């Protein structure tokens with residue numbers, strides 16, 4: 442089903458609410474708000490027909506700053522709420538904004554299943570590599586050795602490779618961007634919302650208040666565009682998985698010079714494929730089995746299918 446769209450573009454500022462953000466000055470997540478408003482404007486989305494869902498965390502406050510419908514759910518539950526929206530109102534663009542702790546830990550069980558079912562949802566994760574709202578605990582994407590408030594001796598775990606996992610789960614659009622590169626971020630988010638199916642954008646988004654390692658200064662000069670600089674073709678799943686295997690290389694000093702990224706962090710579209718969405722399959726089923734106009738459904742026959 443096509444999204445509800447406006448005849449003419451609205452300026453990006455029309456997609457902002459009048460609520461003042463409470464994020465710390467310099468938070469990377471501001472870049473995501475700007476990129477989203479640009480993407481919505483370019484796509485001519487009707488603000489009264491956009492739904493944004495979020496869970497718990499600094500980044501999950503984002504729908505409050507937007508002129509759109511918002512559902513602020515329990516920790517980790519933004520994806521199933523978005524699935525409900527897709528089933529009830531498939532004509533509304535549905536965006537999930539989340540943090541790395543929220544979506545890759547508490548809400549992790551929802552991620553692969555929403556991806557493999559290919560719901561037409563855009564998931565944007567602001568990945569600051571730790572829990573910020575609860576004051577600096579390690580998250581699933583924290584570096585090995587990261588010193589959070591609950592592990593002063595450093596993280597003994599290795600971080601989770603979310604790009605590789607998303608591709609392996611069946612996501613039909615997988616990308617990474619950086620909140621300090623507004624042009625790349627806006628283009629990537631626009632490509633994600635345009636994509637029909639489950640799109641995932643992992644945004645490297647510094648938290649200047651707590652994370653003193655993965656900072657804007659750290660990322661400066663350490664990014665590599667896999668599509669423009671390495672010529673990666675996102676339709677090639679094998680190549681995408683191979684590249685995705687190296688996204689965390691830069692965490693480890695011994696891999697600093699390793700190919701293909703040579704100590705840099707990759708940004709760009711890793712994987713993109715066209716595939717029927719869950720909503721399209723549901724619509725086909727309804728068309729095939731729904732009673733014709735004026736006919737009464739045969740309830741005995743329908744109920745018989747569900748009886749043991």
Ligand code: SF4
Pocket residue numbers: 463464465467468469470499500569573574647648649650651
């Ligand atoms: Fe942003 Fe970090 Fe402040 Fe949270 S604590 S608003 S992530 S800078």
